[in-house]
Amino acid sequence: MKFIAKIIFVGIFLLPAISLAESANPPTFPPSPTPTLNLQNQTNPGNLPDAYAFFTPEQVIRAKSYQRARLFLGLNRIFLEIAFLLFLVLSGVSLFFESIFHRLAGGRYFLKLIFFAAAAILVYFIISFPLDWQSFRVEQAFQLSHQNVSAWITDLLKSKLIFLVFFLITIVILYRFIIWDQDKWWIPAGIVVSALILFLIFLAPVILDPLFGNFDPLPSGSLKTRIELLTHKAGIDNPLILVEDSHRRTAKANAYFTGLGKTQRVVLYDNLIEQFFPEEVESVLAHELGHYKKHHTWKGGILAALLTFPLFYFLSLVLKFARRIPRLGIHNSWEVSGLPLMLLALVLVTLLSLPAQNWVSRTWEREADCYALELTRDADSFISSERRLALKNLSDPAPSPLIVNIFYTHPPVMERIRMAAEWGK
Numbered sequence: 001m002k003f004i005a006k007i008i009f010v011g012i013f014l015l016p017a018i019s020l021a022e023s024a025n026p027p028t029f030p031p032s033p034t035p036t037l038n039l040q041n042q043t044n045p046g047n048l049p050d051a052y053a054f055f056t057p058e059q060v061i062r063a064k065s066y067q068r069a070r071l072f073l074g075l076n077r078i079f080l081e082i083a084f085l086l087f088l089v090l091s092g093v094s095l096f097f098e099s100i101f102h103r104l105a106g107g108r109y110f111l112k113l114i115f116f117a118a119a120a121i122l123v124y125f126i127i128s129f130p131l132d133w134q135s136f137r138v139e140q141a142f143q144l145s146h147q148n149v150s151a152w153i154t155d156l157l158k159s160k161l162i163f164l165v166f167f168l169i170t171i172v173i174l175y176r177f178i179i180w181d182q183d184k185w186w187i188p189a190g191i192v193v194s195a196l197i198l199f200l201i202f203l204a205p206v207i208l209d210p211l212f213g214n215f216d217p218l219p220s221g222s223l224k225t226r227i228e229l230l231t232h233k234a235g236i237d238n239p240l241i242l243v244e245d246s247h248r249r250t251a252k253a254n255a256y257f258t259g260l261g262k263t264q265r266v267v268l269y270d271n272l273i274e275q276f277f278p279e280e281v282e283s284v285l286a287h288e289l290g291h292y293k294k295h296h297t298w299k300g301g302i303l304a305a306l307l308t309f310p311l312f313y314f315l316s317l318v319l320k321f322a323r324r325i326p327r328l329g330i331h332n333s334w335e336v337s338g339l340p341l342m343l344l345a346l347v348l349v350t351l352l353s354l355p356a357q358n359w360v361s362r363t364w365e366r367e368a369d370c371y372a373l374e375l376t377r378d379a380d381s382f383i384s385s386e387r388r389l390a391l392k393n394l395s396d397p398a399p400s401p402l403i404v405n406i407f408y409t410h411p412p413v414m415e416r417i418r419m420a421a422e423w424g425k
Helices: 002-022 057-091 093-104 109-127 129-141 149-180 186-207 222-233 270-275 278-293 296-322 336-352 354-376 379-393 401-407 413-423
Strands: 215-217 241-244 255-258 265-269
Touching (some): 057 129, 093 336, 109 336, 129 149, 222 354, 278 354, 278 379, 354 413, 379 413
Parallel strands (some): 241 265
Antiparallel strands (some): 255 265
16 A cells, blocks of 8 residues: 555656646747848947847747747756655655665665666656657757657667766765765765766767767868967967767757867867858857867866865765654665655755856856957957857847846857957947
8 A cells, every 4th residue: 555655646746747848849839941040230229239130030039939948848857856856755765666676686785776776767767758858849840950750869868878877886986985984975975076077077078979979170171271370379289179060960050168188179060160151160169269278178177076075065964964854764874765865955956056057157158258359359250150159059149137147058149249349349
């Protein structure tokens, strides 16, 4: 009877979240094809540009519709994560499955831990699949995805498997130290996980990224010559600039800087090279070189590593507090049934700290923007590239300040355009 009660609890607590995921597809998508890029100024009612100086009302409506769908899906995912973990913590299912996996593992602790953690993640993957599917449908509805269902499923499975492997490695590391000392485990665990973070940032460009695309050196030609002159002007000798075959997956255009040390590289989407003017590509590249020169990847990795220590200390306090609540059944911090509680605390801390994380990201993006303008001395191309990127990627030209402060990793496009317009005066 207790097990039946748990199943009923699942239905009451989790099915509303799954239902929301199923309904995440907005009722109406713009049926028209992708609009022609509106790169000519229309009206400029003031000294500074506004959204309608660069985008038609139809383009603004389309972008807002797309971003609204993405926000809805993102909020549903957050709700589902919290609901699922709360269910595991409060329902007693964690204790039930710990006893099952204890028998399956023959009493071997770390095998039981791996079984438990893997089962929890796999169940979450299953119940969150409607959100993954709706995200794919949104990209297709707005004509941003070039993948068929099988290609999308392949990429999804790859990403889930990679996450599962690194999640299990991290969990085993944490519980190895929790067993060593259930109160002071956060110190050595912080050291090891911090090193792991930097190691993964170093390895990701050469190990993980090639699993999702092909990367080739920028081919010889006039664009490469221009870029070589630009990088020489930036004082960067022979930076590794690669082109990703992004057209197979998406209609979006992008570029990014990644890696540490010898794996540092700038990656340009082939969509960017093929669909943007050379001076616009230069402007986008100059922004990425700004990240390179400002050492943002190093700073981000070190900041993440340093924040690991207070985060793990907080998690140790959560487990210590949980040991005082008999109803949770967590008598020692190393008990596997305490893992969902630790993950729930982690999700909540991450959510609450999201505005601060994104504020740092936007600050670094502004630094890279300023560097790009100083390097190219070409505000017009900067503005043109920002408009074209916004139209290709359906970025909302005028988002709510609240949404920006919480969720945006980059400054809104009109803020960047205004900054460049001011710089060019």
